[in-house]
Amino acid sequence: xxxxxxxxLLLGLFLSLSSLSYAQPVQDDFEGNGTITTWxxxxxxxxxxxxxxxxxxxxxxxxxxxxxxxxxxFANVRFDVSKNxxxxxxxxxxxxxxxxxxGLTGNQPNQVSLKLQDGNxxxxxxxxxxIIKPIVLDEWQVVSFNFATDSYINLNGGSPPPTQRFDxxxxxxxxNGENNSDLVQAYIDDFQYDGNxxxETLFxxxxxxxxxDTDGPIDDTKWFHQTQLPLPDSWYNSEIQxxxxxxxxxxxxxxxxxxxxxxxxxxxxxxxxxYTSARLNSKFAFTYGRVEIRAKLPFGVGTWPAIWMLGKNxxxxxxxxxxxxxxxxxxxxxxxxxIMEHWGHNQNFVQSAMHTPSSFGATxxxxxxxxxxxxxxxxxxxxxxxxxxxxxxxxxxxHYVYNPIDKNPDTxxxxxxxxxxLNVAIQESIIPTTFTQSAMEIDYVRVYQQSLVSTxxxxxxxxxxxxxxxxxxxxxxxxxxxxxxxxxxxxxxLDGQLIRQFQATPxxxxxxLEGLGTLAAGSYLLSxxxxxxxxxxxxxxxxx
Numbered sequence: 374x375x376x377x378x379x380x381x382l383l384l385g386l387f388l389s390l391s392s393l394s395y396a397q398p399v400q401d402d403f404e405g406n407g408t409i410t411t412w413x414x415x416x417x418x419x420x421x422x423x424x425x426x427x428x429x430x431x432x433x434x435x436x437x438x439x440x441x442x443x444x445x446x447f448a449n450v451r452f453d454v455s456k457n458x459x460x461x462x463x464x465x466x467x468x469x470x471x472x473x474x475x476g477l478t479g480n481q482p483n484q485v486s487l488k489l490q491d492g493n494x495x496x497x498x499x500x501x502x503x504i505i506k507p508i509v510l511d512e513w514q515v516v517s518f519n520f521a522t523d524s525y526i527n528l529n530g531g532s533p534p535p536t537q538r539f540d541x542x543x544x545x546x547x548x549n550g551e552n553n554s555d556l557v558q559a560y561i562d563d564f565q566y567d568g569n570x571x572x573e574t575l576f577x578x579x580x581x582x583x584x585x586d587t588d589g590p591i592d593d594t595k596w597f598h599q600t601q602l603p604l605p606d607s608w609y610n611s612e613i614q615x616x617x618x619x620x621x622x623x624x625x626x627x628x629x630x631x632x633x634x635x636x637x638x639x640x641x642x643x644x645x646x647x648y649t650s651a652r653l654n655s656k657f658a659f660t661y662g663r664v665e666i667r668a669k670l671p672f673g674v675g676t677w678p679a680i681w682m683l684g685k686n687x688x689x690x691x692x693x694x695x696x697x698x699x700x701x702x703x704x705x706x707x708x709x710x711x712i713m714e715h716w717g718h719n720q721n722f723v724q725s726a727m728h729t730p731s732s733f734g735a736t737x738x739x740x741x742x743x744x745x746x747x748x749x750x751x752x753x754x755x756x757x758x759x760x761x762x763x764x765x766x767x768x769x770x771x772h773y774v775y776n777p778i779d780k781n782p783d784t785x786x787x788x789x790x791x792x793x794x795l796n797v798a799i800q801e802s803i804i805p806t807t808f809t810q811s812a813m814e815i816d817y818v819r820v821y822q823q824s825l826v827s828t829x830x831x832x833x834x835x836x837x838x839x840x841x842x843x844x845x846x847x848x849x850x851x852x853x854x855x856x857x858x859x860x861x862x863x864x865x866x867l868d869g870q871l872i873r874q875f876q877a878t879p880x881x882x883x884x885x886l887e888g889l890g891t892l893a894a895g896s897y898l899l900s901x902x903x904x905x906x907x908x909x910x911x912x913x914x915x916x917x
Contacts, residue, residue, distance in 0.1 A: 398569050399565075399568070400563075400565045401563075402562065403422060403438050403561075404422075404435060405845060406845055409454075412438070413452065414448070415445070415447065416442070416446065417440065417442045418439065419450045420438065420439040423560070424436060425437045429513065437561060437562040438450070438560065438562065439559075440548060442549075442556060442558070443556060444554045446552060448547070449488075449546060450546050451544060451545040452543070454544075455570060456570040457539050457540060458489065458539075458541045459771070460521070460536045461536050461774060463566065463567050463568025464520040464522075465518065466518045466544065466566050467516065467517040468515070469514065469515050469563045470514060470548075471511075471514075472508060472548065472557070472560075473558065473559075476556070476557060476558030477510075478556040479549075479556075481550050481555050482550065483549065484505050484507050484508060484550065485505075485508050485548050486503050486546070487506075487545070487546055488501045489503075489541040489543065489545075490545060491540045491542060492542050492543035498528060500532055501528045501545075502527050503525065504518040504525050504526075508548075521535075521536050539771040539774055540772060576823055580821065581595075581655075582817060582818060582819040582820065584628070585628055586625075586628055588624075589624065590624060591623055591624070591653065594656065595657065598623070598652070599616060599692055599693065600641070600691070601642070602642050602644065603689060608798070610798070610800075612677070612799060613648055613801055614650045614798060614799040615641050615644070615646045615648070615650075616649075616651055616652040616796070617641065617649050618651075621633065621635065623653065628816070629816055631812040631813075632651045632678075632797050633650070633811070633812040634648060634673075634797040634799055634811055636648055636805065636809050636810060647805075648803070650796065652796035654692060654693040656792075657793070660789060660791070661758050661759055661760065661822065661823075662757075662821055662822040662823075663758070663821040664682075664758075665818075665821070666713070666754045666755075666815060667751050667815065667817050668713070668814065668816070669747075669752075669814045670715045670723075670748045671811035673803070674717045674718045674802055674803065675800045675803025675804060676715075676798075676799065676808075677714070677797065678797045678813040679798070680712045680794075681710060681711045681712055682711075682794065683709055683710075683791060685699050685789065685790040685791060685792055686700065686702040687702060687703070688702055688707075704728075705728045705733040706730050706782070708728070710756065710758070710787070710791060711724070711726040713725065713754040715747060720748065721743050721745045722741055722743055722744070723742060725765035729786055731784045739773065742767060744767060751816055752768050754766075760788065761776060762776035795815065795818075797811075797812070837852070837901070838850070838851040838910070839899070839912060842910075842913055843914060844914060845889070845890060846888070847886070848912075849885055850885070851882060851883055852879055852884065855879075859876055860878070860884065862877065862884070862886060862899060864898070864899050872892070894914050895913075895914055896911060896912070896913055897913075898910070898912065899912050
C-alpha cells in the first residue's frame with residue numbers, strides 16, 4: 374500500500390494531470406522511439422532506420438538516419454511539426470552527425486545548417502532563419518543550434534529575430550551548403566529539441582458559447598446591440614457607418630451569424646449616414662481562458678471587420694457593461710485585445726493586436742499573417758489568455774504572442790474581466806461605386822476555461838524527466854536529486870489503478886526501467902518518493 378503522503382499527492386495529480394495539456398517532446402533516436410514521423414528528403418535520399426555504419430563509444434546506436442545527397446542542387450532532409458515552435462522560451466536543436474570523407478565529392482566547406490521555415494507558405498524558404506555550424510569528418514559529434522545565442526541568417530532581411538517569431542513549424546538539415554551538385558553521404562542520430570509541443574489546451578471546459586443554431590435575430594440573452602454614437606455624430610476612427618439592431622445587419626441564417634455591412638441611407642440619433650452595420654457586445658465577461666471563433670470575413674476596400682475584447686470596466690456610453698453600471702475606466706486603461714482584425718484594402722492579411730496605456734492607437738504590440746482565403750473560407754481565430762501571456766493563432770498556427778517582461782497596469786491591464794465584441798466597421802476609404810454589401814459570417818463563438826479538477830495543484834510534488842516519451846519498452850528516468858538508495862517506482866493508469874511496480878537503484882541520477890513493451894498503448898502516471906518528496910510524470914506508451 375502507498376504511504377499516506379504519496380497517496381494524497383497522487384490523488385491530486387490524477388485529477389490535475391488528466392486535464393492539463395500533454396506536452397509531446399520533439400525527438401528521434403531512429404530506433405523506433407521518436408515522435409517525429411514526417412521526415413522527408415528534398416532532392417536527397419533519406420532512410421530513418423539505417424544500420425549505424427560506425428558504432429563507437431560516441432554513438433553506440435544500432436540504427437541512424439541516412440542522409441544521401443546524390444547531387445541535388447538544393448538537397449536537404451526535413452520534417453514538420455503539428456504546432457509552431459515557441460522560440461521565445463525554447464531555442465535549441467541538437468543532433469549527432471557523422472560525415473565520412475569517402476562520402477563526399479567537390480570542395481564545399483564541411484558544415485551543417487539547420488533552417489526553420491513556415492511550411493504553410495507556398496515558398497517556405499522565403500522567410501526562413503538559418504544557423505550554420507562547422508563539422509569535422511570521420512567522427513561522431515554533437516552539433517547544437519541555439520536561435521537565441523548563435524549567429525543566424527534571416528533570408529528576408531526584414532524578418533524579426535527568430536526568438537520573436539511564432540510561425541516556424543518546419544525543420545531542415547542541410548550538409549555542405551546548397552546551390553551545388555556535389556555528393557554527400559552522412560548519418561544523423563538522436564535529434565532533440567529542448568522544448569515540447571502542446572497537444573491539448575490547458576483550458577478544457579466549455580463555459581460559454583453561441584453555436585447560432587436558431588435562425589432569426591441574435592440571441593438577446595447572450596448578445597447586446599451597441600448602437601449609440603459615442604461622439605456627437607460619429608464612431609471612433611472616422612468610421613462612417615451606423616450600427617443598428619435590425620436583422621438586415623445581424624441575423625442567424627442556416628446556422629451562421631451574418632453581420633452585414635450595407636450601403637444604404639439610414640438616419641438614427643438625428644444623424645444620417647450612407648452605410649449600416651452591426652456591433653455586438655457579449656453579455657458574458659471572464660478572466661483567462663481560450664476563445665475560438667470560426668469565421669469567414671467580408672470583401673471590399675473600406676470594410677474593417679473585427680473580433681475583439683474590451684475590459685468590462687470600460688467607461689463607454691452605450692456599451693452593454695457600461696449601461697449595467699460597470700463603466701469606471703477609460704480606454705485604453707481598460708485594455709483591448711484584438712483577436713482578429715482585417716482590412717479590405719489588405720485583403721490577404723489578418724492581424725492581432727494589444728492596446729494598453731503603454732502602447733495604443735498606432736500600437737507596436739501586434740502580429741499577423743498572410744491568409745489568402747480569409748474571405749472565401751472559414752478559419753478558426755483563437756486567443757489563449759493566461760496570467761503570463763496572450764497567444765494568438767489562426768487554425769492553430771500561432772502568429773503573435775504578447776508577453777511583456779514587466780507586467781504593470783500600463784502594460785498588462787488584463788487581470789480583470791473582458792467581454793467579446795463582433796462588428797464590421799466601414800472606413801472612409803470605401804468605394805461607393807463598387808460596394809453594396811458584404812458580411813462577416815460566424816459559425817460559432819466558444820470560450821473555454823480551466824475545469825475545477827484541473828485547478829488542483831500538486832503543490833508538494835514535482836515532475837520527473839523521462840526519455841523517450843512516448844516509450845516502447847525501455848525508459849530512462851532522470852532524477853531531480855542525487856540518491857544512492859534503491860527507489861520504488863509505481864505505474865498507475867489515469868483512473869488511479871496500480872498497474873506495475875519497479876525497484877531500481879540510480880546510477881549518476883539516472884534510472885532505467887525495462888519491460889514496458891507489454892503495456893497497452895495509452896497514458897499512465899509514473900511516480901516515486903525520494904527522501905520523502907513525491908515526484909511524478911505523465912507517460913505515454915506507444916502503440917505497436
